[in-house]
Amino acid sequence: MTELQNIAKKLFDDGSINLLIGYSNNENGGTSAIFIDNSADIDKLIYNENCHQNLMVYFQKPEVKKFGKLAFVVSLPGLKSVLEIASENQIKDGDAYFIAIDKDGNPSLLQDFHQIEDFITNNQTKPPMGLLKLMEKINNMTREERWQYWTDEFSKCIKCYACRSVCPLCYCTQCITDINIPQWISTESSPIGNLDWHIARAMHLAGRCIGCGECMKACPVDIPLALLTANLNKSIAIHFGDEPGMKADYKYPLSHYKLEDKENFIR
Amino acid sequence: MSEFEPKIVAFVCNWCTYAGADLAGTSRIKYAQNVRIVRFPCTGRIDFMLLLKAFEEGADGIIVSGCHPADCHYTSGNYHARRRWMVFKDLLDFIGIDSRRIVFSWVSAAEGAKWAHLVNDTVSEIRNLGPMKEYKNLENVSSNKIGELIND
Amino acid sequence: MNSQNIYLPYKMRIEKITEEAPMVKTFKLAFVNPEDESNFEFKTGQFGEYSVFGAGESTFCIASSPTHKGYIECTFRKAGKVTTALYNCEEGDIIGFRGPYGNNFPLEDWEGKSVLFIAGGIGLPPVRSVIWNCLDLRDKFKDITILYGAKTVQDLVYKNELEEWAKRPDVKLITTVDPGGETPDWKGEVGFVPSILKKASPKGENAVAIVCGPPIMIKLTLPILLEIGFTEESIFTTLENRMKCGIGQCGHCAVGPYYVCKDGPVINYADLQLLPVEY
Amino acid sequence: MNNYKLITKQNLHSFFDALQPKNTIIAPKEINKKYYFKPVDKFEDIALDYIQTVLSAKSVLFPRSDTLFNYHRADGDYNIDEPSPIEKNTIVFGMKPCDASSFVYLSNFFLKDYQDKNIKERLEKLYIISLSCKEADNACFCTSVGSNPASTKGSDLNLTLIENDTYYVEVVTEKGQELINYSADLFQDTKEIDKSKYIANVPQKFDVEQAKQNIDSIFESPLWVKDSLACLGCGICAYACPTCTCFDIQDIGSQFNGSRVRNWDSCAFDLFTKHASGHNPRPVQSQRWRNRIKHKFEYSVENLGLISCVGCGRCIRSCPTSMNIVKTVQIFQGV
Incomplete structure (x- = not known):
């Protein structure tokens, strides 16, 4: 089990979340969003440099919201959108969990906006x-x-x-x-x-x-x-x-x- | 061929510039007749989409004008507008629309003469720039000619 | 053979505008070209696409009866872009109309039966076309009962015709308004359509019912109709969905494989239950 | 009326040159490593070895925005005039067999009850030269929907590249023969050959009959929600699809003059079914996804006897969230 999967599993085991949105390999050799609602599917969860979709887009989707407590796998742009959405009062501190992926691909669990702010400051990348x-x-x-x-x-x-x-x-x-x-x-x-x-x-x-x-x-x-x-x-x-x-x-x-x-x- | 007469649309706030334009009228100050004035409650209400619509409808130039800083009837509408215009102007530049075609100004209720000057200046500037051919060349209504059916 | 452009509208002149209720108007429309008029035929229950040039097309039923020749009427509530443009039209203006589209109420099958009309609010216009059609062929039907309800007295449409129907001995008219919607001199019932229906309980044997109104009214009315003896095949309604083309192509009105515009809008309760609930 | 011919690549160039002056030729063209159908006037501009274009060629019949008529106000009345019909014939050169077969569906659909004038006129002037697939990718699934990479369904001429830079030509229709007659001496007669060794191998991903039955029987299922969670409700799948026919009718212009225009629309949009009252029969995305799938495999079969999916895989390739129609069908196959 990867570190990412461990963090995810722990969230499910604690009962902290109902749905985890992350990435998995898809049928066409690419990656796409995966919606995991129980820990049995966790082995499909991956992260690599092909995982580009900004999953924070699902935060506002009614059918996703219905699940209850959410966790997102997010890299730098995703985390920036968390803060931006937060600044627009669409998400409150503690509304969701974020498994942040740093520039080396290592996951860590971030729970509040302060941690996210620090993470972003420490992981700045240059635009392409x-x-x-x-x-x-x-x-x-x-x-x-x-x-x-x-x-x-x-x-x-x-x-x-x-x-x-x-x-x-x-x-x-x-x-x-x-x-x-x-x-x-x-x-x-x-x-x-x-x-x-x-x-x-x-x-x-x-x-x-x-x-x-x-x-x-x-x-x-x-x-x-x-x-x-x-x-x-x-x-x-x-x-x-x-x-x-x-x-x-x-x-x-x-x-x-x-x-x-x-x-x-x-x- | 007759000389090009620019069409200017002026978006003005009700409390200052509109009153200023009114004063120009009551003071019998003559100014170019190319301008059509649209009155708004406040410059803060003047959305960028309105400016785009004016170009679409055939305007060659646009004047946007309101109260001087600190004079806004609603305290801060003009400050907000100022920021928005700054950014919008940059976007137009980036897209390649001549931002000289939009003139921003503060004209107070007492500045009838300034209004007249503003209109005259704008008209002569736009006259020099020529018709807003960029927008006029964008044919709005789709054509049924085959070959153009494929978006290209 | 030259095929016709099916999207070309007939040009119609607005002959008369009646303000029925707040935001609700009825237009009486006459054909601008006489040959269009002579070629035009429709049946009760059918609808058309009404258009204001520059605003677009909007769908509603033909609210007049096919027995009244030479004109058509439509009643609409100001809601979206096109209905707002229509609402702002004046008498003498030219608008577009194409149609008629859709199926119709099977009036021939109802001969010799009693007919019960149930309508709520702006649901009366499609029913009104059938009512006049039945009244013009009055001998062919047994009892005719009309139950019409609206939120308030003000919201009742076709007030003149309601009075006319009330006076006719061969029609039983029950009007009702929601509690709180009555005026001091209101003489009709007060209460929601389903409960008034239950109170009146017209006989369901050898009878058909036509129900049209807001979804919640229809939902609560249907069980009562079944209770008082109507069969599922004898209850008719007319569906409504967003429509654009009217001819089964644009896809907007599709409820499963069923196109409201082409296979409907008139449908009986038995068939309705076979459709997915996407209307 | 199948008859068979051969043409060398060099002669194909000459054939194109013979067709070009009198016809409008639409062909796949490479732009930034993606392929689009564009009007072409030089043979060199045509991409002959591509897997699939981003958008389908349906727009030659059913364009993104199609003027139905123009109106002008005069003296309180309106003058209405129709756009003038196209004069030249249109040849789509080198579309894939899956796309060609979509024209069978499109012509059935638009000419069934009410004959659509614009589309009928264009169809009469449309010639299709299809090109069998040498290569396929993961998204291709024509073999799962009853077609194959060398199908001649819907084509007037079909070309298959065989040995020595030579194309095997199947003349499928009278219209195909008409094209050949532009320069018949470029072609050489031959017998029917087995194309199978010259074409791409597209594995079958589901059984279409089975899929129809399964999708038919399932309306209420939590799987629809689960399968469509990733869907964000944009219109790419429908706009890229060669058989999606839904449209919207809008007036462009003022009350004085303008046009009534038919635009593409997509059942994935929230606004597609929303009433003016605010009531929406399909309020959430899973219902819209269900409608798309069921329309492709169930509703269009009921209405036209044809499934409205040709297996081109465009919706799969272009979906920003990797929604996959094949996966959905497979899920319901397993139920």
């Missing part, structure tokens, strides 16, 4: 180089080139909303695209409808996105969606010095203000 390079490339383009780049990318969008579904922070019970009085975002997949959707999604995640990159991985047509939120987070860091997913008492930068905020762009 590919993403940074692409961001730099786009920022170095002329405005016309950038527009061309993004309209080309957005034109591929088929509006399957997988980017929204896999995001642990897209938990609104009614998304702006689902509102039709007025129809903010056109339902068809058209250049304007797609542009509206991606701008709205990015803005609604500005200063909240913890950068797990799941939206980009889920996108069937490979739109580099994470760039939009990453770039927004960059400007938020520059303007306000805030970074989401680091503290449970984080204040959403767009819901408060400072008197001395920059206003040189305002006439």
